[in-house]
Structure formats: structure tokens, C-alpha cells
Amino acid sequence: MAALFIAPLIILFLLSFGMPNWSVEHFQRIADNPAYFSVLKTTLEISVSVTALAFFLGYPIAYMLTTGGPRIRTFLLTAVVLPYFTSVLARTFAWIVLLGRGGIVNEILLQLGIISQPITMLYNRVGVIIGMTHIIMPLMILPMSTVMAGIDLGLIRAARANGASPLAAFLTVFLPLSLPGVIAGVLLVFIYCLGFYITPALLGGLSDLMITMEISSQVIEQLNWNFAAALSMVLLVIVLVILWVGSRFFPIEQLLGFANDGDVASTRRQVGSRWLMGIGARANTLDNRLPSFGGGGVPVLACSLGVLLLLPVMTVAYLSFSSSNFFEFPAPGYSLRNYEAYWTDPLWISATLASVRVALMATFLATTLGVMLAFGLSRGRVPGRSAMVALVLSPIIMPTVVVAVATYFLLARVGLQGTELGLALGHAVHAIPFVVVIVVANLRDLNPSYERAARSLGANPLATFRTITAPLIMPALVVAAFFAFLTSFDDVVYVLFLGIGKITTLPMRMWDGIKQDINPTISAVANLQIALAAAVIIISHFLRRRHSN
CATH class of the missing domain: 1.10.3720.10 (MetI-like)
Structure with missing residues (x-):
């Protein structure tokens, strides 16, 4: 969290002051131009x-x-x-x-x-x-x-x-x-x-025009990184x-x-x-x-x-099941033509596979790190625990555009901008809070006497986790992994800034399609995303009921 969240925000702060040519001209520009006050007022x-x-x-x-x-x-x-x-x-x-x-x-x-x-x-x-x-x-x-x-x-x-x-x-x-x-x-x-x-x-x-749109314009269209950092x-x-x-x-x-x-x-x-x-x-x-x-x-x-x-x-x-070539209500007939258009278009399939690859990497990172962090907060005596909790929750509270812009500056310094790994790292930071919250909630309900009994019988901490704790919280781990996957799979903002035109995920392809020419195929893709969310909810509910029984 310190490397992938705090460090980017520090870099963003330094860039807002013109690093390495230090000045406050970008903040002065914001203060002197009434257009930016109008943007803030609208926001x-x-x-x-x-x-x-x-x-x-x-x-x-x-x-x-x-x-x-x-x-x-x-x-x-x-x-x-x-x-x-x-x-x-x-x-x-x-x-x-x-x-x-x-x-x-x-x-x-x-x-x-x-x-x-x-x-x-x-x-x-x-x-x-x-x-x-x-x-x-x-x-x-x-x-x-x-x-x-x-x-x-x-x-x-x-x-x-x-x-x-x-x-x-x-x-x-x-x-x-x-x-x-x-x-x-x-x-x-x-x-x-x-x-x-x-x-x-x-x-x-x-x-x-809202301030996030102005930040995006400064980054993507005008390439004015320092001023975008100041607005952020x-x-x-x-x-x-x-x-x-x-x-x-x-x-x-x-x-x-x-x-x-x-x-x-x-x-x-x-x-x-x-x-x-x-x-x-x-x-x-x-x-x-x-x-x-x-x-x-x-x-x-x-x-x-x-x-x-x-x-x-x-x-x-x-x-999504309409037979019309454009959006028409009520639908004149029913057809699977929109789904066929999706499955037979190599661009849609390529974007879907890119989303799956990035989401799997982000899920592995977020689940692994989030579970360890949840155990530390629940079982360990962590100095400054309140500050740690605030840090964990910050990525889902802070404006996503600001975090994405800050993460870009960090990844650019290590050559990971525009790569699927870099995008997965950004997604993982955003997904870790969800993993921590889900796992902590289940650890609070877990009777610690089982773990103490295993330790008293000679099991080391790793064996205790593998044989006692992990099986008891496995439903929570699966649910946390599902939500981490969904968080990454549905993202657009991080892709806009971290993908820099080199990565086209499924949501990014939808974004381009909606902004340029709304095609009925998009409704089929959106419905598939809705079906994925529904499947995650149903599976999570089933696992929780099975665990409680």
C-alpha cells in the first residue's frame, strides 16, 4: 500500500509544484482563472x-x-x-x-x-x-x-x-x-x-464540466502533467x-x-x-x-x-435481445444477433481476453496481500492500527481519477505504464480494501479457540492456518476473490490513464463505442457484465449459506 498508493500520491504532490523546477505557478493559474472556479462550482x-x-x-x-x-x-x-x-x-x-x-x-x-x-x-x-x-x-x-x-x-x-x-x-x-x-x-x-x-x-x-473531466483533459488531450497534478x-x-x-x-x-x-x-x-x-x-x-x-x-x-x-x-x-439494427422500444422482435455480433468480432473477444488477464492478475495480488493485511489487523498487535485502517480504506474513498493519475506517474518511472501488469497493480490497490473488509468480517466471527487448540497441540502458525483457519474462512476468501475480479474487470478509469492507448479492455472498448457510435452490440456486452455481477452475488450468497449451515 505504501509503494502503490502513498508513493504515487507523494509524487503527484511534488509534480504539482513543478518538480524538478519548483514553483507554484500551476496553483497560481488555477487561482487567477475564473474558469476553474466555475468548474469547481459546477462540481x-x-x-x-x-x-x-x-x-x-x-x-x-x-x-x-x-x-x-x-x-x-x-x-x-x-x-x-x-x-x-x-x-x-x-x-x-x-x-x-x-x-x-x-x-x-x-x-x-x-x-x-x-x-x-x-x-x-x-x-x-x-x-x-x-x-x-x-x-x-x-x-x-x-x-x-x-x-x-x-x-x-x-x-x-x-x-x-x-x-x-x-x-x-x-x-x-x-x-x-x-x-x-x-x-x-x-x-x-x-x-x-x-x-x-x-x-x-x-x-x-x-x-x-466537472473537475475530474478537466483533469482527464489535461492528462490525455493536452499532456500537461504538472497542471493536471495541481488540479488533482x-x-x-x-x-x-x-x-x-x-x-x-x-x-x-x-x-x-x-x-x-x-x-x-x-x-x-x-x-x-x-x-x-x-x-x-x-x-x-x-x-x-x-x-x-x-x-x-x-x-x-x-x-x-x-x-x-x-x-x-x-x-x-x-x-440486448432486440432484432432491430438500432435501439427501438418496444423491440420489434427478438433475436440473438447482438450476442452473435459480439462473439464473432475479434476486437470484442480480444478486449474481453485482455480484461480477463488483467483481472486475474489483480485478483491474485489483491487477494494475497489483502488476506495477509486482514490477518494482521485482526490477529496481530499492529502499532498505529487506526492509521493502518485509514490507509486500507483510502483507495475506495479517494477520487479514482486522482489515484489513477498518481499511479501513472509512478509506473512511468519504472517502465510499467501501458502494460497489463502495471494496470493489474493499479486495480489490485483499488480491490484490496474490499478483500480486507470481507475477510476481517469473517475473522471477527471465527472462534479463536480452534486456532489456540491447534497451537497447543504443537502446530506452527503456518500449519494452523492451513489446517484450521483457511478451511473455515474459505467461503470468505472465494467471495473476496470474486469481488476483486469484478472490481478489475469493470474498470474504465484506470485503463484510461494507465493503459495510455496501448491496452484495450472490454470496458474500454465499450467506452470508445459509446462515445463514438452507439451500437446495439454494446447492449449485449453490458448485459453480459450484468450477468457476471449477478453470478458473483448468487455464488457469494450460496457460499455464505453453506458456510453458516
Whole structure:
């Protein structure tokens, strides 16, 4: 992590000051040019809008994931997890199909007579906000539902027994206890939005330029590395400041299994706002005046939002079987022609094989290093453990564009830029946090007495791991390897910067196809990516159930 993550960021920092010809001219250029302030303003406006929408739309889903019945929870969990592990590029492509002037949304509105001519929803801020909100919602929902799962619902029943209406019980009990998850979700989503690249680049217009797009332009088109480094450092500083402020309220590592229950309880006591308790009587009055839906209003809303989460994924799957030579809804007929076009095109197959090779290398590196790191954090007495945890989680919190640019500078110095090994190293750094989180969670549930018994009978640490620990956590190792593979296989950003035109992976070929000429074959490729994500989820669920039994 120090060699492949910290060192590149240090190099990026030095380059931003013009190394070896030291100066602050690049930062001065940013400060003097109002265009860059406009870019930052646009980035913040879009990030705030998307974060707010994701919260208001995601909270009902997270609430029903905790309080709903088994069927609702199963459906909503599928609606959240499947899009989350589906390629961002595939989901962005789905919104291009949905929001275009001849897209599905305009077609339906025209047929219903709601509009007389197509509405422009693509290549403007509306499209960017819609696409980003859909892609980011699982990242908002999962932290909130994690915290909500630890709330004792008996407290709600106690409030109702003491005269609180459903609304008053929610506002005075459940909402304050869920605020740590809300803060963590808002924090993660806002930071992720600041570093978003793929969706705004494909759905936005010239007036919706975000800072990540400007960094990409400086690197890829203008080859102005030092200025790109300065822009990257500005974005990185903004993210670090937000993280520092957010950590005052809620340490994110608590959601990932690195903190004890006492810390979580303490945080809840601090975050639970007392002023909410004063609105109980008003909420009772308001609840009596609101129309009653028999307790079904929130479940219906949550399920409707779950359907919207699945809609783009299902749309791509549906259109991939269309017999039309272009995107047409409804499909005039059904055919496998798009899949045949994929399998018979040597360029698509070559790109797929390149993705598989890179993903396998990245999976081996991330799983090997991540498992060792997870054991060190769980079983060892590591000095500066909190700093180590922060380091482990940083690659998935920091803007991907910044990390990719920094990694390029390091690989260029050792001659690995534009190679599959170099790309695999970048992917491995991004995948290690997922491996660590999965393995640490399983090690926390593993009874250490088995390992102590083996050691007391004469087994050395390696033999103990091979005969006792490894078989018990093997499902977690397989799941971690699957997620590492998926993380690498679906990446576009690292390929853009580390591949420098020499490596064409499957997502990179999709990226070029979407930007140049949208072909129905892309829908088949996107559907295959969705199927891969679904297979990973199903296999992971099967392995966990088998292990628990």
C-alpha cells in the first residue's frame, strides 16, 4: 500500500509544484482563472444535488430493508445489490438509452400524450444528476441500512405504547438513532460524487464540466502533467477536508467492522439530536390529519424506488435481445444477433481476453496481500492500527481519477505504464480494501479457540492456518476473490490513464463505442457484465449459506 498508493500520491504532490523546477505557478493559474472556479462550482453543485436526492430516495429503502417483511427485504436487497455490483459504464449506457430524444422515456411520454415533442434530457445537467443519483444510491443505502439494522425496534414499540403516533415514534426515536448511518452515507456519496468521471463525461454537456473531466483533459488531450497534478491536489485537499470534518461526527471504519460496539453507541449518543424530541406532540397532531394508507405507504414507496433502481439494468437486458439494427422500444422482435455480433468480432473477444488477464492478475495480488493485511489487523498487535485502517480504506474513498493519475506517474518511472501488469497493480490497490473488509468480517466471527487448540497441540502458525483457519474462512476468501475480479474487470478509469492507448479492455472498448457510435452490440456486452455481477452475488450468497449451515 505504501509503494502503490502513498508513493504515487507523494509524487503527484511534488509534480504539482513543478518538480524538478519548483514553483507554484500551476496553483497560481488555477487561482487567477475564473474558469476553474466555475468548474469547481459546477462540481460542488452537482455533488450536492445528487447527494440530497440519493438521501431522500434512499432512506425509505434503507428503512424497509430493516423493518420490512422477508419478501420486501429480499426484493429490496436485490434491487440495491445488483446495480451496485453492475458496471458503472453499463448503467450509464442504460441511461443513454432511456433518456435520449428517441429513448424509452420520451417514447412513453409521447405515447401517453403528456408531451408533444421529445424533451432534451441527455447531454445536460438533468441527465447527469439522474444518472449519477441512480448509480450512487446503493452507496447511500448500504451504510444507512447497516446502522439501522442495529437499532432495537422494541424502542419504537415502547414509544407507540406511550402514546406516540407512528410519525412521532419515527421522528423522535428511529431517526435520531439512524443519524450515524445518514452522516456516513452522505459523507461517502458526496466524496464519491466529487470524483465522479464516467457518468458526467458521457451524459453531461459542455456547461457541466466537472473537475475530474478537466483533469482527464489535461492528462490525455493536452499532456500537461504538472497542471493536471495541481488540479488533482486541489480535489484531493477538498476530499481530505471533508473527510476530516465528517470524521468528527462518525468514523467511517465503524461501518466496516473495525470498531467495537461501545464506539458505535457513543457516536449514536453524540449524534442523536435532542431537539427532535420536542416535535413529538406536533408530529402526533400532524399524523392525525394525514390520510391513512393502512401502514402501506412506506413499503409501496420503497418497492417503487426499488423497481426504479432495477429499471436501467432490466432495460439493457431487454434491448440486448432486440432484432432491430438500432435501439427501438418496444423491440420489434427478438433475436440473438447482438450476442452473435459480439462473439464473432475479434476486437470484442480480444478486449474481453485482455480484461480477463488483467483481472486475474489483480485478483491474485489483491487477494494475497489483502488476506495477509486482514490477518494482521485482526490477529496481530499492529502499532498505529487506526492509521493502518485509514490507509486500507483510502483507495475506495479517494477520487479514482486522482489515484489513477498518481499511479501513472509512478509506473512511468519504472517502465510499467501501458502494460497489463502495471494496470493489474493499479486495480489490485483499488480491490484490496474490499478483500480486507470481507475477510476481517469473517475473522471477527471465527472462534479463536480452534486456532489456540491447534497451537497447543504443537502446530506452527503456518500449519494452523492451513489446517484450521483457511478451511473455515474459505467461503470468505472465494467471495473476496470474486469481488476483486469484478472490481478489475469493470474498470474504465484506470485503463484510461494507465493503459495510455496501448491496452484495450472490454470496458474500454465499450467506452470508445459509446462515445463514438452507439451500437446495439454494446447492449449485449453490458448485459453480459450484468450477468457476471449477478453470478458473483448468487455464488457469494450460496457460499455464505453453506458456510453458516
